[in-house]
Amino acid sequence: MRKRLLALLLVLIIGVAGGCIGGSSHATTTTPQATSSSTTPTTTPTKTTTTSQDPLELFKSSLEGIKQFTYQGKTSIHMNVTVLMPNITQNNTISLSMIEEGYVDFPSMEAVINTTTITEPDNTTLTTIRVIRDGKTYLKTIIGPGASSLNVTENVSTFVWNYNPVSLARRYINETPDEVTKNGETTELTYTLSWQDVKALAILYLAVTEDTGIEIKGGKLTLTFEGDELKGVEVEYAVVATSIVKDSLLGQMTIKISAKGISRYEITSTNEKMSVEPPT
Secondary structure (H helix, E strand, O other): OHHHHHHHHHHHHHHHHHOOOOOOOOOEEOOOOOOOOOOOOOOOOOOEOOOOOHHHHHHHHHHHOOOEEEEEEEEEEEEEEEEEEOOEEEEEEEEEEEEEEEEEEOOOOEEEEEEEEEEEOOOEEEEEEEEEEOOEEEEEEEEOOOOEEEEEEOOOOOHHHHHOHHHHHHHHOOOOOOEEEEEOOEEEEEEEOOHHHHHHHHOOOOOOOOOOEEEEEEEEEEEEEEOOEEEEEEEEEEEEEEEEEEEOOOEEEEEEEEEEEEEEEEEEEEOOOOOOOOOO
16 A cells, blocks of 8 residues: 555655646645744855945846746755545655756747656656747657657647746846845845745646645745846745645545755856747
């Protein structure tokens, strides 16, 4: 039974991770908690409070000038999963590690996102190649040697345009940061993520249904600038998702997932146009 439960959880989570950006999910959200990230902030040499809008205006102008960009990202998600059935409680731990490389072209509305996901404890590797071009989304999924599939859809999820690193930075640069940290030419701006953004980011990797309840525990966004150029974006969040699932053999069960995630993105180039071709 334990093996079937674990297999069921992995199928649900891997399926969501494989089709995350192009799909849509439904879930209800409990009253958000106005908290900061659950992780301990990194100590930095000096900390100051923003007293002038001039530096933020420079950052804002620089961000608006980005037409295309490439990035590299690493995401780690740790999930404590509790499965409740009549007279039985099952606890599992599942981790996802993702390495991502992407190119986003705002004027042309084109993008290429390559992601490799590794799940623990089963050590499954999933590779996806997502291409957006001409109003279509091409998703190539590779699971193991020689096993792949290609899906083409006529619509493009708004998630790509709303939650890529530069778009996130553009939205939050218009707000007053919670903290400003300066070290020479490097400036870090820290913001509390809205509960709507935490939910949107978290449910990419959680198996949710229309009846899933999402409790927001906290979220933090850190933008790193060198001079006035964006060099890094870091996203942290913590949520609890509760779903009711029916399995043909095990029957109805309640699945509670306590998840903590952190994504770090490095901006590797800006305003260098690239050719975008659908995968084959």
